[in-house]
Amino acid sequence: MGSKSDLRTMSAASDVLRQFGIPFEITLVSPHRTPHRMVEYAENARKRGLRVLIAGGGGAAHLPGMVAAFTTLPVIGVPINSTLSIQGLDSILSMIQMPTGVPVATVGVDSAANAAVLATQMLAINNARLTDALEKYRITLKDRVMRTIEELRKGGFQDDV
Amino acid sequence: MGSKSDLRTMSAASDVLRQFGIPFEITLVSPHRTPHRMVEYAENARKRGLRVLIAGGGGAAHLPGMVAAFTTLPVIGVPINSTLSIQGLDSILSMIQMPTGVPVATVGVDSAANAAVLATQMLAINNARLTDALEKYRITLKDRVMRTIEELRKGGFQDDV
């Protein structure tokens, strides 16, 4: 995260990672206010055992792209629709339009949960337990929709002709 | 890819994957014209040994998001700026704004090469050879910039005060 105000949005990522039993750390790294911390953080990430980085930011959201410049780990960007944002569109474009060789895997506006799911999918490439967990998670998503349909039906919701 | 016209854009991904020595397949799967093929392709992808999927598309680019709905493999989306696109912005928004649980790792407009680099980064998480290859690739990118500086300097380009 680039600032404390991003915490509310980004904590959704922690919830998902915890649910998948994936150890993680969450910290503040501001590309513009603590740029050296960002360089060090990104450069040491792989050595320290980190395997995927999730970086959120609002406005001119340089954090994911700059972190990506200092590491070859996959970097996931979360555009944050902060107070001064232009509907989050400024951050989407700041993250997504990277030059050849240094991609940022960008997810939707404020979609920190999805960033965590994507990170899990990356880690699951060679991890049977996570692959299983993801399949189960999908079933949960589906079951939740099906349960909602049941509830609506009971509540007099007109489901069938 | 969703259509043959996307081939020109997407072949940049093949070039990068070949360079990294990563086996891959490239094929046409249209979400709207061959929807069953898409369902089967996505559902069987993991079983068939695929580990990352790259899906490009223009206009209402549903391919990456729908493929992601039928697999838990990571899916990378490449918005393609085709003739009828609105600057590729329609495809960016069609890909990036996915609901919670089913992310698409979206890269820049027409950035098929970056999709391939991102796929390589994902595969490199547990692969020392690819990690090394990525580090070398980065050095190549840097060297190319440095060489350009040299050339410009020789060509009378004013580099220093």
Place this chain on the structure above:
Amino acid sequence: MGSKSDLRTMSAASDVLRQFGIPFEITLVSPHRTPHRMVEYAENARKRGLRVLIAGGGGAAHLPGMVAAFTTLPVIGVPINSTLSIQGLDSILSMIQMPTGVPVATVGVDSAANAAVLATQMLAINNARLTDALEKYRITLKDRVMRTIEELRKGGFQDDV
């Protein structure tokens, strides 16, 4: 509908259809969380006697376009301006920019009522009762405007020079 939160918007369609005496069903079908249900729903729609499909969605709204891929019934799309939407513009573009052969009849942001009117217009093509009902509905719309003018005039509203 793709999610329960869309119900508030989409129920306006039910009100209109009920008013026209058109039998209908309303249910949840998530393209990303219940993709197989979506395939089945769309594929069986014609056989089950459905004649027009209305599909709403927010963000990367793939439901109408993907339903259209699995049926040749006319599909009407309703872009929903949900919390994370970019003014509904992301959903408009996700729905409207379909490839040749698989159209979605897209209506305005949150315009579920209009989707139902459009469905009624389609059904009225060969239905004298519905054609009459539509003509009467139009007169109602007009009368409501004329009554408002009367009220404003009585309220001291300056209507004429």
Place this chain on the structure above:
Amino acid sequence: MGSKSDLRTMSAASDVLRQFGIPFEITLVSPHRTPHRMVEYAENARKRGLRVLIAGGGGAAHLPGMVAAFTTLPVIGVPINSTLSIQGLDSILSMIQMPTGVPVATVGVDSAANAAVLATQMLAINNARLTDALEKYRITLKDRVMRTIEELRKGGFQDDV
């Protein structure tokens, strides 16, 4: 169509309708230059036996919306990206954001062919021949994709790992 220059775009609709054996007429009706012609055309459309109207327009594209105001037939709008258009976005918004009661079924930018497919789908609601024709058309679309895959494969295109 609102102007002669729209003919090039709109003729794609004729091709599709001819293919489906649907009788049609195509003419110029300018909402701003021949407004009375537009009123008459729209008001008499149903009596004259027309069953669906397709209206294209660029810029401030009022034709579909205004035609819809004078008839209860379904009206399909085709935003045209003309020289002075803002990427066709001005026409999309001019067509799609209609008030309650008077919908326009809007398709993608320059998607006249899709407007014709949508019209066919509407007419097919109560027409077994057209329903069959639409199913066959879909198979054609699919076959064309499959044939392209074959051709690419023969051409040395790397289709499988």
Place this chain on the structure above:
Amino acid sequence: MGSKSDLRTMSAASDVLRQFGIPFEITLVSPHRTPHRMVEYAENARKRGLRVLIAGGGGAAHLPGMVAAFTTLPVIGVPINSTLSIQGLDSILSMIQMPTGVPVATVGVDSAANAAVLATQMLAINNARLTDALEKYRITLKDRVMRTIEELRKGGFQDDV
């Protein structure tokens, strides 16, 4: 105005016209719900002695453009940012992008007051009293700014180095 909800925005125009002593009428004319009333209103406007028309509208705001099609009086358009608007941008584009020969004099989003000032300027072309009134109005605008500066200065506002 196209609907009663526009009244709150458009009444600012009445205030300005009253201030300039210009007789006016304000009424509802919906291009889509009372299209014949619109045609008649626009066609008779000049004969009835109206000299400038101000038309406001939200969403696909066809009123000003269609009124302009039925009269050669100058028509001023006021884009209204209603609930379902896309920041008023949909209405700006619906009004401003008119075809050659049928202009709409478009003012800013919700700028009904400015529409009235513009109407006054048009009427003042051959009217010395209104020309004077406009000059005085400008002085009032200036004086109000100057008075605000005075007040801020008294309130400890730091005006000078």
Place this chain on the structure above:
Amino acid sequence: MGSKSDLRTMSAASDVLRQFGIPFEITLVSPHRTPHRMVEYAENARKRGLRVLIAGGGGAAHLPGMVAAFTTLPVIGVPINSTLSIQGLDSILSMIQMPTGVPVATVGVDSAANAAVLATQMLAINNARLTDALEKYRITLKDRVMRTIEELRKGGFQDDV
């Protein structure tokens, strides 16, 4: 006009004014490069007998708005889509979003002809000859559409069912 490159766009206005027999002058006034000339031009416009001002500009198009600040004559703005423009949208917004009291009558992108028609409409408010001329001009527009229909019909164009 703000620059010589605008001449090609703006000369369409001259053609229309000449056609209506309205005397006019056309000159360069750059708000940023000849700001004093702009102030003088705008301030003296009424005294010199000018009755309507048409001002075109690209990019940050301040000319119409600033001219309007120095005169109470009606000012018509023409957004010009120059090389560095963002589809003319930057100029539309620069012109249209004026503060209360100082309106600019904005027309479509590159619509200099329409600016001239609008100016004619303003002058016609108290001018029977111009009113007649405008009515005839409208008939011409209509006739041109009708003639095109004839031509297309002769050319084998399918006009009727």
Place this chain on the structure above:
Amino acid sequence: MGSKSDLRTMSAASDVLRQFGIPFEITLVSPHRTPHRMVEYAENARKRGLRVLIAGGGGAAHLPGMVAAFTTLPVIGVPINSTLSIQGLDSILSMIQMPTGVPVATVGVDSAANAAVLATQMLAINNARLTDALEKYRITLKDRVMRTIEELRKGGFQDDV
């Protein structure tokens, strides 16, 4: 500032300048309501000893660009997201897209504080005290981030794996 309502946004600039010990004045200058005051203010700015100008504005924000036309002092523009703004995007484009020779140094939406920091950086070019102050300010920004990290860590915030 162009209007009193901008004061709330622009006062953030005063706070920053006071903090750096830079004498300043803040006043209202409306480009459209007090255009002569604007001309005089801009023309006399250098003579009066001003060295950098900060100009904020909403909507069609002409103040910075027009002030820049009447002085060769550097002018910093602050786009203000006022009630009628289109997300501040109208003001960004009104300020940034200046013609060659008359630049405006534009900062982010509502970023008055940043305008003041930028002004300080300009003044610091030849001022050792301000250069020092800026370096210290940066350290403060960094320290604030580091302190937040400490606080979050104490509050049970999971900072490390």
Place this chain on the structure above:
Amino acid sequence: MGSKSDLRTMSAASDVLRQFGIPFEITLVSPHRTPHRMVEYAENARKRGLRVLIAGGGGAAHLPGMVAAFTTLPVIGVPINSTLSIQGLDSILSMIQMPTGVPVATVGVDSAANAAVLATQMLAINNARLTDALEKYRITLKDRVMRTIEELRKGGFQDDV
């Protein structure tokens, strides 16, 4: 500059600086491909005697913002409309929307010349020679407009009523 392809755009800045007799250097610094070079370049800029930095970039243009994070010199950003840009709007937003404390003075799309003029204005704050040069430059701009008027007048261009 971030890449060699930016050279064509950025060289306009060299021309202006040369014209003002301001010594400068122009070099390639890619924030993503040579990130350490960028850090060093920005950190040493002040010590090496640089006084203003101009940074151009296309797409997700992080160069100006990141350079600004590593120096307290004023940084001017030039959004470049490269092949894959979204009309330069992506780069404008990437540059302009900086967090408090680290501004980028952003100029228009491809406006490298204006970046150089702005740099000259900053340097002129305490430099009488440059102040004079800027005043003369403005007169040149004005004279060029006036000369164009003369030429147009001679060429039969209708300048006066």
